[in-house]
Amino acid sequence: MTQTYRLAALLLLMVLPDLALAATCSCAGTPLMGALNTSTTEQGDLYFSLTSEFHEISDLVQGRKQIDDETGRERSSLSQALAFSYGLSDRWALSGLFTYIEHEREVRSSFFGSKQRTSGLGDSVLMLRYTPLYITPFSRHELSLGMGARLPIGKDDAGGLIRFSEDMQPGTGAAGAILWGQHRLAFNQAATRTLTSSIFYTRNNWENERDYAFGHQLVAGVDFIQNLNTRFSYAAGLRYQHTTSDRRLGFEVPNTGGQWLDFTPAFNYSLDNGLDINLSGRIPLDRKLDGAIQFTTSYSYALSLTYGF
Amino acid sequence: MASKSLVTVCLLMIAGFGLRAQDLAPGFSGIDLQTGDQINLADYRGRVVYLDFWASWCLPCLVSLPAYQQLHADHQSDDWIIVAVNVDEDTRDGLDFLEGVSVTYPVIADTEGEIGIPYGIRSLPVSFLIDQQGMIVRRYRGFESGDEVEIFADIQELVNN
Numbered sequence: 001m002t003q004t005y006r007l008a009a010l011l012l013l014m015v016l017p018d019l020a021l022a023a024t025c026s027c028a029g030t031p032l033m034g035a036l037n038t039s040t041t042e043q044g045d046l047y048f049s050l051t052s053e054f055h056e057i058s059d060l061v062q063g064r065k066q067i068d069d070e071t072g073r074e075r076s077s078l079s080q081a082l083a084f085s086y087g088l089s090d091r092w093a094l095s096g097l098f099t100y101i102e103h104e105r106e107v108r109s110s111f112f113g114s115k116q117r118t119s120g121l122g123d124s125v126l127m128l129r130y131t132p133l134y135i136t137p138f139s140r141h142e143l144s145l146g147m148g149a150r151l152p153i154g155k156d157d158a159g160g161l162i163r164f165s166e167d168m169q170p171g172t173g174a175a176g177a178i179l180w181g182q183h184r185l186a187f188n189q190a191a192t193r194t195l196t197s198s199i200f201y202t203r204n205n206w207e208n209e210r211d212y213a214f215g216h217q218l219v220a221g222v223d224f225i226q227n228l229n230t231r232f233s234y235a236a237g238l239r240y241q242h243t244t245s246d247r248r249l250g251f252e253v254p255n256t257g258g259q260w261l262d263f264t265p266a267f268n269y270s271l272d273n274g275l276d277i278n279l280s281g282r283i284p285l286d287r288k289l290d291g292a293i294q295f296t297t298s299y300s301y302a303l304s305l306t307y308g309f
Numbered sequence: 310m311a312s313k314s315l316v317t318v319c320l321l322m323i324a325g326f327g328l329r330a331q332d333l334a335p336g337f338s339g340i341d342l343q344t345g346d347q348i349n350l351a352d353y354r355g356r357v358v359y360l361d362f363w364a365s366w367c368l369p370c371l372v373s374l375p376a377y378q379q380l381h382a383d384h385q386s387d388d389w390i391i392v393a394v395n396v397d398e399d400t401r402d403g404l405d406f407l408e409g410v411s412v413t414y415p416v417i418a419d420t421e422g423e424i425g426i427p428y429g430i431r432s433l434p435v436s437f438l439i440d441q442q443g444m445i446v447r448r449y450r451g452f453e454s455g456d457e458v459e460i461f462a463d464i465q466e467l468v469n470n
Binding site: 042135136190 | 366397398421426429432433
């Protein structure tokens with residue numbers, strides 16, 4: 001009996017830091033859209049992308065104000081995403097994304113400072129895109145619309161007997177509906193200077209097995225892209241995200257949801273053999289988070305390789 | 310100007326993108342930029358036509374135009390012909406380009422997309438191989454040095470058929 005109590009006490013101590021900080025990370029599921037390949041395609045074109053994206057999620061924020069984190073907590077996510085885009089016709093394309101996610105959280109100043117790590121397959125995305133208007137030598141506008149689904153094919157039971165909090169799971173465990181739209185404006189006939197505006201909405205109506213649903217997410221972005229030559233281009237953009245509160249059993253989960261405004265620089269280098277290398281980042285400019293206090297993204301960066309057939 | 314742009318946008322939305330093999334090549338006519346001669350696709354019925362779209366800002370075109378000129382010079386025959394369509398918004402840019410890259414086959418201008426839109430061109434360079442009956446046999450996207458060997462083999466195959 002004594003042994004049973006000891007075991008129970010040990011288990012409790014192991015998960016205590018996790019329970020104390022459960023579901024307070026405003027990463028709202030691992031960001032997927034940045035890795036989704038939305039390259040303009042013609043019939044039969046096939047693109048593959050491999051993206052490695054790192055998120056440092058250690059800023060402690062109260063409303064708009066960043067405050068000192070006395071827990072000494074470190075939180076990060078690393079996602080590997082394999083994306084494809086295939087031109088079904090000159091106007092219709094299918095995009096897909098598969099992810100492998102690693103989450104890490106370390107609490108140093110708690111009495112029994114701990115480090116937790118989870119990893120596994122994350123959510124996938126499948127999206128059908130329609131492009132009624134393309135940039136051509138005779139048109140400066142491109143319009144693409146898409147709809148699809150976030151598929152919960154990943155792991156969402158990390159932690160064994162006592163599961164880790166929802167934000168530490170590689171997958172969300174629930175499906176979501178996706179709407180996407182993008183407009184590109186070329187400033188010259190060669191389209192070496194473009195302005196891309198995009199909007200991406202994820203509706204998370206479904207709950208996972210634990211009756212938990214992440215908040216609905218709206219991401220709107222605008223990017224100016226300049227090709228310096230045939231190989232090198234750079235981009236500078238703004239990204240606005242609004243996420244509603246997560247829900248458990250239909251009730252809002254405190255300290256989740258909010259608004260973010262980020263600066264998003266990117267650099268792209270094209271090799272002779274059709275391979276593109278892209279380095280991008282996200283730097284917070286402003287945020288207004290719901291609830292009393294939240295951990296949120298400090299910065300993120302991604303390295304992506306894209307190959308077109 | 311605005312109404313012209315709107316018409317272009319509507320045409321692009323309606324037009325079938327990316328004409329494929331076995332489609333009838335849309336007819337066109339124009340004035341040769343260098344000689345002033347009237348060029349009409351229908352006049353070439355019975356000959357194989359290699360139709361090439363290019364622009365001065367298209368970097369691969371710096372390689373493709375001299376390669377096509379070499380083909381034209383080396384294998385000139387009544388059985389086939391190269392016709393080039395320059396799509397620069399300002400035709401003077403195309404003419405300036407031709408001062409550096411001497412071309413002796415017909416080159417016509419298409420500043421508004423009257424030729425390019427029916428052919429569904431999206432990026433440059435793009436070319437079409439048109440057989441003696443006026444049917445598109447093949448579309449070529451992009452150009453790399455050496456591609457002209459395969460292109461001429463395709464032309465010869467059609468000529469010998």
